Amino acid sequence: MQHWGRNIFLWCFFLQCMEGVILVRILFISCFLLLLVFASVSIPYITGSIATILFFFTGYEEFLAALPKRIFSQLDVFALMAMPLFILVGELMNRGGVTDALIRFSQLLVGRFKGGLGHTNVMTSVFFAGISGAAMADAAALSNTLVPAMRKQGYTSIYAAAITAASAIIGPIIPPSIILIFYGAVMGVDVSALFVAGIIPGLLLAILLMAANAFAAVRYDHPGGKKEDTPSFLPTIRRSFPSLMIPVIIMAGIMFGWMTPTEAAAVAVFAALLISYLYGQANLTMIGESLKKTISISGTIFLMIAAASCISFIATLTMVPQILSDFVISIGVSGNKFLLLLMVLFLVMGMVAETQIALVLVAPLLVPIAIAQGADPVHMGIIVCLNLSMGLISPPLGGVLLVTSTVAKVNYWSLVRSVLPFFLLEVALLVILILFPELTLSLPRSLDLL
Amino acid sequence: MNLCRKIVVISRYTNKYCEYGAVAFLVMMLLLVALQVVARYGFDEPPQWTEEGARYCMIWMGLLGATVSYYKREDPVLFTPSEEFLVKWRVPIKLVEFLAVVVFVLPIMYYGPSFVMRQAGRMTDTLGIDVGYTVLIIPLFSIIILVHATARLISTDKDEAHYTKEFY
Amino acid sequence: EKREEILISTSGNMDISKNGGHVWIKAFMESLKASEIAVNFYPGSSLGKDNARTDLVQLGIVQVNMTGPQEINPYSSVFYQLKMPFLFDSDTHFRKFWEKTDFIKHVNEELKDRNMRVVGYASLGGMTGLFNTSHGITKIEDLTGLRLRALDSIQLAIINSWGLQGTQVAWEEVAQALETGVVDGYINPPLVPIMFGHTNQIKYFTDIRLGVSQRVIVVAADWYQNLSRARKEAVDKAVVAGQLENARWERMMRTKEHRILQEAGIMIVPLTKEERQSFVDKTKAYFAQNQQSVVNNEVRDWIKDTRSGGMDK
Ligand code: NA
Ligand code: NA
Numbered sequence: 001m002q003h004w005g006r007n008i009f010l011w012c013f014f015l016q017c018m019e020g021v022i023l024v025r026i027l028f029i030s031c032f033l034l035l036l037v038f039a040s041v042s043i044p045y046i047t048g049s050i051a052t053i054l055f056f057f058t059g060y061e062e063f064l065a066a067l068p069k070r071i072f073s074q075l076d077v078f079a080l081m082a083m084p085l086f087i088l089v090g091e092l093m094n095r096g097g098v099t100d101a102l103i104r105f106s107q108l109l110v111g112r113f114k115g116g117l118g119h120t121n122v123m124t125s126v127f128f129a130g131i132s133g134a135a136m137a138d139a140a141a142l143s144n145t146l147v148p149a150m151r152k153q154g155y156t157s158i159y160a161a162a163i164t165a166a167s168a169i170i171g172p173i174i175p176p177s178i179i180l181i182f183y184g185a186v187m188g189v190d191v192s193a194l195f196v197a198g199i200i201p202g203l204l205l206a207i208l209l210m211a212a213n214a215f216a217a218v219r220y221d222h223p224g225g226k227k228e229d230t231p232s233f234l235p236t237i238r239r240s241f242p243s244l245m246i247p248v249i250i251m252a253g254i255m256f257g258w259m260t261p262t263e264a265a266a267v268a269v270f271a272a273l274l275i276s277y278l279y280g281q282a283n284l285t286m287i288g289e290s291l292k293k294t295i296s297i298s299g300t301i302f303l304m305i306a307a308a309s310c311i312s313f314i315a316t317l318t319m320v321p322q323i324l325s326d327f328v329i330s331i332g333v334s335g336n337k338f339l340l341l342l343m344v345l346f347l348v349m350g351m352v353a354e355t356q357i358a359l360v361l362v363a364p365l366l367v368p369i370a371i372a373q374g375a376d377p378v379h380m381g382i383i384v385c386l387n388l389s390m391g392l393i394s395p396p397l398g399g400v401l402l403v404t405s406t407v408a409k410v411n412y413w414s415l416v417r418s419v420l421p422f423f424l425l426e427v428a429l430l431v432i433l434i435l436f437p438e439l440t441l442s443l444p445r446s447l448d449l450l
Numbered sequence: 451m452n453l454c455r456k457i458v459v460i461s462r463y464t465n466k467y468c469e470y471g472a473v474a475f476l477v478m479m480l481l482l483v484a485l486q487v488v489a490r491y492g493f494d495e496p497p498q499w500t501e502e503g504a505r506y507c508m509i510w511m512g513l514l515g516a517t518v519s520y521y522k523r524e525d526p527v528l529f530t531p532s533e534e535f536l537v538k539w540r541v542p543i544k545l546v547e548f549l550a551v552v553v554f555v556l557p558i559m560y561y562g563p564s565f566v567m568r569q570a571g572r573m574t575d576t577l578g579i580d581v582g583y584t585v586l587i588i589p590l591f592s593i594i595i596l597v598h599a600t601a602r603l604i605s606t607d608k609d610e611a612h613y614t615k616e617f618y
Numbered sequence: 619e620k621r622e623e624i625l626i627s628t629s630g631n632m633d634i635s636k637n638g639g640h641v642w643i644k645a646f647m648e649s650l651k652a653s654e655i656a657v658n659f660y661p662g663s664s665l666g667k668d669n670a671r672t673d674l675v676q677l678g679i680v681q682v683n684m685t686g687p688q689e690i691n692p693y694s695s696v697f698y699q700l701k702m703p704f705l706f707d708s709d710t711h712f713r714k715f716w717e718k719t720d721f722i723k724h725v726n727e728e729l730k731d732r733n734m735r736v737v738g739y740a741s742l743g744g745m746t747g748l749f750n751t752s753h754g755i756t757k758i759e760d761l762t763g764l765r766l767r768a769l770d771s772i773q774l775a776i777i778n779s780w781g782l783q784g785t786q787v788a789w790e791e792v793a794q795a796l797e798t799g800v801v802d803g804y805i806n807p808p809l810v811p812i813m814f815g816h817t818n819q820i821k822y823f824t825d826i827r828l829g830v831s832q833r834v835i836v837v838a839a840d841w842y843q844n845l846s847r848a849r850k851e852a853v854d855k856a857v858v859a860g861q862l863e864n865a866r867w868e869r870m871m872r873t874k875e876h877r878i879l880q881e882a883g884i885m886i887v888p889l890t891k892e893e894r895q896s897f898v899d900k901t902k903a904y905f906a907q908n909q910q911s912v913v914n915n916e917v918r919d920w921i922k923d924t925r926s927g928g929m930d931k
Contacts, residue, residue, distance in 0.1 A: 039539075039546035042525030044516075048554030062679050064557040068565035068588045069673040071558070073666055075509045078501065078788045081483065084476060084508065181793055190818040191793045259487060262504075266483035288473075295472035299515025300525050306516075307554070316664045364631035364662065406526040413528065498774065498786045568676050568732075572692040575770060576786065 025057045043402060043412070044303040051310035060317050067310060074309040075302055078262070083136060084298040085265035089246075089272050090144035091290035096276025098243045099145045104231050105240035107224075111231070115217025116224030117153055118163050121146045122209045125167035129174035129202060135392050139168035139400040140297065143407035154223045158418050159216070161408040165393050165415065166422030167209050168400050172389045174202035179385045183359060187367060189377045196444040197378050201386065201433055208425050242275045300406050308397065321349070321362050328366060334373050339434045342366055343387055347427075350391015355399075358388055378444060379437045383430065390426055393419050454604045461601030464594055465521040468514045475511035479504045499576040506574075506584050513591040521598050544603055551599040555592045562589025623656035624853075627671050628684040628833075629663040636809050636878075638864055638871070639684050639833040642740035645863035646682075646835075646856045653852035676733045678838040687834055688770075690736060694728040696721065697736075699913045701772050702905070703828050704898045705921055709741055709868055712830040717861075719920035726839075735839040737857045740864045742807045743871040745827040749811060750803030751796060754887035755824040758896050767792060767801040772910075776805070776828070779904030780897070796820065807831035808875045817882040824887045826897050835860065 029050065036046045055061050093099045106120035113119060124146060128138045142164045150160035172179045175195035184191035216222065246268055259267065276282040315321065328345050345366070349358040367380050392400040395416045405412045433439055482504040489497055519525050536543065566589060570582030626647065634640050640661075647657055665671050665680065672689045674680035691698045699705075706712045715721060716739060726735050748755055750764055761780055768774040768784035777784035787795045795801045796819040803820070805828060811820040835857070845853060876886050905911045913921075 035546055036550050037528045038531070039543045039550075040527045040529055040531055041547050041550045042520075042523075042527050044525055045547075045550045045554050046528070049550040052553050052557055062677075063674075065561045065564070065677050066670075066674055066679060068558055068562055068585070069569075069670050070666060072509065072585050072588055073670040075512060076505060078505060078791060081479065081504060081508050084511065085480065085483070088476070088480070184793065184815045187815075190815050192797055192818045195797075263483055263487045266480055267487060269480055270484065291473045291476055292469060295469065295476055295511055295515035296519040296522060296524050297515075298476075298512050299472070299517070299519040302509075302512030303516040303519075303525070313665075316660065319658075321664075402526055406524070411530060412526055498768075498771070501786070501788070565673075568673060 029053060029057070043397075044300070044307040047304070047307035047397065048310055051307065051314060054311070054314045058314060058318050060314060063313065063317060067313075070309055070313055071306040074305055080305075081262045082265045083140065083301065084294055085262065085269055086141045087144065087297050088290060088294040089265065089268045090141040091293050092269065092272040092276060092287075093145055093243075093246075094148065095281065095286040095290055096272060097279040097281045098246070098272055098275055099149060101240040101243040101279070102145075104236050105244065108231055108233065108236050111224055113214070113217075114224050115213050115222040117146070117150050117155065118159075118213035118217060118222060119210050121150070121160075121163050122167045122170075122206050122213060125164075125170045126174065126203070126206045129171045135168045135171040135389055135400050136301070136403055138171040139165060139403045140301070140407055142168065143404045144297075147404075147408040156220075157408060157410045158414050159220070159222075161404050161410045161415050162418040162422060163209070163213060164408070165398075165400050165404040165419050166426070167206070168404070169386070169389050169393060169426065170202050170205050170209075173198045173205060173382070173386055175199065177385065179355060179359065179389060180381060183363065183381045183385055187363065187377060187381065189381055193378050193444045194381045196447055197382050197440045198385075200439055200443055201382055201429070204432075204439070205386075205426065205429055208429055209422065212422060212425055242278055246271045246275070297407055301403060304399070304402055308399075321358070322365070329369070336435065338373060339370060339375065339383070340431070342370060343383070343430055343434065346384060346387040347390065347394070350388045351394050351396065351398075355388045355391060358391070359384070376437060376441060379440045382440045383433055386426070386430055386433070390423065390430070393423055393426075457597070458601045458605045461521070461598050464597060465518060468521075468594060469518050472511050472514035472518060475507045475514065479507035479511060482507065502574055502576045506577075509584075510587050513587050517591060517594045517598065520595060548599050548603045551595060555595050555599075559589060559592035559596065562592055565589070623658050624650065624682060625658045625660070625680045626682040627660040627665045627674070627680050629661075629668065629671075630813075631662045633813075636813050638742045638867055639740040641867040642738070642833070642835065642860040642864040643684055646860035649856035649859035650852060653855065655849065655852055672734070672836070675836055675838050678733060678841050681838050681841050683836050684740065684833050685836060687832065689836070690725065690729070690734075690834055693732050693734070694725045695912075696724045696728060696917065699917050700830065701770075702911055702913050703772075703776050703901050705913070706745070706830055707925060708827070709745060709830065709872075711921075711925060712832075713741075713865060713868075714924040715920055718924055721917070721920055724916075730839055733839045735837050735842055736834055737837050737842075738835045738861050739832040740835065740860070741868040742809065742831045742833065743868055743875055744808040744825075744831075746805050746807050746829050746831050748803065748805055748824040748826050748828075749816075749820045749884075750822050751799075751819045752802050752822070754822045754885060756887055756889060757893045758900060764802045765800070767795065767804040769805070773805060775905065775908065775910055776901055779901045781900075792816070793819075808879060809871075811884065812878060812882055817884060820884055822885050822887050823879055824889050826889060826894055828897075 032053065033046070033050060036049065041049075052064065055064050090099075093102075102124075106123065107116060110116045110119040110123070121142065124142060125138055128142065143161065147157065147160040147164055151157050171177075175198055177195065177198060180194045180198060181191055183189065184194050217224065249264075249267060249271060273282060273287070276286070328341060331341065333341055346358070346362070349362055363384055367377070367384065370380055371377055392398050395401070395413075398416075401412065401415055401419065404410075405415045482500045485497070486500040486504075489500070531539075531543075566582050566585055569585045570580055572581045573579065574581055574584065626643065628639060628643055630637055630640065632640050632644070634644055643659075643661075647659060650657055660680075663671075665674060668685045668689055671680065671683045672685060675683045687697065687700065691701065706715065722736055729735060748766075750766075752764060753760065755761060758780055761782055764782060766777045766782055766784055767787045768777055770786075774784040774786065785795075785801050787801055792801070792804065793814070793816060796816060803822075808823065808825075811817050837853075842850070842853070879886060
């Protein structure tokens with residue numbers, strides 16, 4: 001009885017704190033959201049319809065007229081082009097035997113270890129990171145290639161998807177990186193120094209994930225580690241050699257400045273076609289299926305970008321990012337404590353906002369405070385980028401999680417749950433990077449970039 | 451044929467052509483990017499319009515692809531209900547889903563024509579085509595989605611089973 | 619007008635030390651605040667890229683926007699003429715041209731049915747020059763072998779007129795293009811490599827004074843037309859404040875910006891008057907030959923009239 005009384009008292013207090021109208025609106029949105037979720041409405045339409053309602057509830061409904069342009073211009077981005085092309089590469093690789101060849105090769109390398117394909121997944125992400133500048137492309141391509149392979153070997157879909165999503169974050173840390181280029185532009189920091197600074201943290205992240213995979217392999221008795229898992233040496237090398245050339249072509253093309261990532265992706269499509277032909281697996285049906293699959297997956301991703309941009313539009317209009325950053329400034333701490341507080345704030349930002357919007361709105365407000373307290377701008381760059389990238393694997397709307405769950409066909413919330421251990425590991429890495437700036441700064445310093 | 455059947459059939463054929471269209475744009479985008487690579491090393495003067503052309507192909511591919519993934523129910527959901535739940539709540543679920551789509555897409559459709567008119571008369575940077583044509587995909591997308599949503603609302607289970615079988 | 623406050627948007631994060639556009643906006647907003655007009659300010663392209671924000675102005679839901687000239691060019695043939703190379707001798711010449719001729723009146727006539735109105739411009743400090751990663755350019759022959767980034771077809775023609783190949787690269791891709799050597803340099807105002815962090819690649823600057831570089835302040839025409847008298851006066855006053863403060867900053871930068879470039883490790887390459895003239899001649903000849911110049915007689919006269927000495931009384 002006493003318990004009930006206290007609850008009612010708290011509710012009355014809560015009601016008094018808020019204007020009635022606002023409360024009604026919050027209740028309405030929450031109920032509507034629940035209704036949408038239980039009617040199994042798909043994510044882009046949940047996001048988009050909530051956005052429309054928010055425009056009305058915040059008094060910015062005249063901005064609905066601007067949505068067509070907003071959506072178009074959010075999609076009209078050069079860097080996005082690499083995404084469908086890399087998805088197509090993944091589709092062709094799967095159907096043309098390239099993925100099988102790569103998997104056999106990686107089995108040769110790490111198959112003798114328990115959880116070998118999990119290790120391969122992380123290793124491939126390191127390799128992909130050197131190819132692409134964005135986590136989303138990594139996630140899309142690898143969910144499409146390695147997850148089915150892992151499933152076939154006896155991993156659960158959800159574990160395969162989780163390690164794919166977690167290791168996709170390596171993508172924007174190891175150069176090239178779209179986020180780092182963006183940070184450099186926004187903060188006026190040299191991009192090549194940022195690129196070089198990302199290498200060691202990116203590799204550390206890979207090592208940590210492989211360690212976690214090794215642990216999980218023992219705990220859940222993942223395949224690998226038996227003698228018969230290792231294929232014979234020479235035939236495997238001979239068969240996988242052409243496939244291994246694809247990433248080499250892409251890497252060399254980008255590193256030596258012959259091609260942009262988008263162009264490299266297009267070249268990779270043709271390379272995948274050629275190699276499928278060499279394997280005797282290229283035919284019109286396989287090409288047609290790959291193309292159809294690609295447009296459908298890309299379509300989903302594009303619509304999610306569009307719907308998310310409607311939400312971030314209303315967040316910007318109502319000054320949500322500023323309110324958050326003002327709050328942090330008002331707490332008034334300094335040094336490592338401030339950096340850790342920033343980390344928490346950026347984690348929250350990463351959860352609710354688009355990476356680029358978070359970067360462009362909050363970083364310029366808060367990073368200068370840290371720099372004034374003695375933090376290095378390049379060090380801050382790596383921390384902020386890792387920090388915001390982790391928003392891609394955190395709920396409610398983690399871009400990489402959405403892509404992975406769509407492509408790998410696993411339940412979104414189960415994926416959220418199984419990514420959590422990896423996510424916590426990445427938080428730990430973040431703290432280590434904050435406390436030991438030398439991990440980030442020593443390499444660019446030794447190359448005279450600082 | 452009654453109106454309901456008509457809408458279901460229209461939706462089905464629209465999707466078929468959207469899929470062809472999206473694939474065509476994807477292939478075109480791929481070829482344009484490839485042309486860019488070849489041109490840079492093959493010719494003296496690489497064409498300037500390939501990047502822009504490829505970008506517009508990407509947007510058209512993406513939004514037509516989005517209608518296809520809606521039609522085929524390939525967009526991710528947050529909650530997968532059980533068969534029993536689906537049977538029991540079939541009508542309310544259909545209504546809520548229709549409502550969500552309409553709330554998101556209707557403003558885009560409503561403001562689409564005036565948006566296209568505002569963009570018209572401006573030329574793209576290198577291709578020199580009217581921007582108005584390139585942005586037509588936005589209202590087009592909203593109309594196609596609304597057609598599919600309406601068809602899904604009024605179709606029977608038999609229809610759904612039928613059109614998933616017939617084409618895929 | 620439904621909303622009390624004026625919505626103001628721009629690209630870039632507020633940086634009044636290096637960004638002349640932000641100097642303009644800051645003075646503008648402070649003047650509005652002094653007149654007790656509330657503003658909502660959205661910097662950092664948070665309301666979208668340049669062309670998305672133009673749409674917001676055309677809709678009248680954002681009232682003031684600072685943007686690149688490329689947003690005006692498609693709708694105003696008069697404004698478009700500013701893109702032609704080597705029209706102005708100096709920033710001062712351009713400022714006089716803007717303030718003392720009917721130029722902007724003509725522009726706004728053309729923009730009217732797009733619900734846009736240009737009220738002012740912000741100099742980004744200095745005229746556009748030639749940046750590159752490879753070696754100092756003291757004469758036109760030094761350019762041989764360089765790949766320059768072209769912003770658009772006119773820059774492409776300019777680069778061609780010097781006997782070079784231009785490569786069109788989206789601005790977001792420029793850092794990577796410089797890094798990988800897809801391009802070796804670009805044409806931009808002096809502070810751009812500093813503003814965008816290209817100082818690790820860009821090493822040389824030649825002050826060829828190709829053209830003016832400005833951000834344009836656009837307001838929603840209907841909104842401006844329907845302002846109450848008091849509010850309109852306050853807005854006009856704020857515009858003047860912006861123009862004055864930006865002009866002051868521009869003068870200050872004239873002495874400072876070379877030092878800023880040098881401190882960032884960019885060498886200022888000397889260019890003799892004769893050598894600059896050879897750039898001018900080559901480009902003008904090329905444009906005449908290809909009939910690419912679009913400058914009409916009226917604009918030509920305004921430019922001539924405001925050249926130093928003209929219209930001074
Ligand atoms: Na990368
Ligand atoms: Na991976």
